[in-house]
Amino acid sequence: MRLKTPQDYGLVIRENRRKLKMTQQALADTVGVGRQWIIAVEQGKAGAELGLVLRTLQILGVHIALAVSETEQAVTQLHQGVPETALRNPAPEPDETPGTNLGMTQAAALRFVVREGGLRQ
Structure with missing residues (x-):
């Protein structure tokens, strides 16, 4: 469902x-x-x-399974081999104020949440 x-x-x-x-x-x-x-x-x-x-x-005994869209899978494949810290905190672009750019794609953010245990109780 x-x-x-x-x-x-x-x-x-x-x-x-x-x-x-x-x-x-x-x-x-x-x-x-x-x-x-x-x-x-x-x-x-x-x-x-x-x-x-x-x-x-x-x-209620309901378990949620996560399905990654094809777009997110493509983004994930592009980032393979890039250290996780680079995905979380990339260097800001020259015209950006430091601290305003989270620098995470949705796929990278998703991997961060899952790897850091943010969804665990």
Whole structure:
């Protein structure tokens, strides 16, 4: 299943909560949020804290697999052999103010998050 929007995630949360025969209040208590937060997320309201959404999915037994697009794969292949520190902190262009250029492609940022354990709980 491909999840692209907050509504997609909300639907997955609602369906899995119902499969487990959990009330919104029981899920809210387990996640550590209010029932209104669960209602909002299930309705697909944008702006929910990612960490709480991930915790909710974990509690419901939903696992997320990451699929890299062909464009990101091409960018990754271009960067093969380049030290990871160069991808995170390249030298700024002469006309740029240091500190304003993160210098990361989406693929490099993705690899950084995964390698640094940013998605682990």
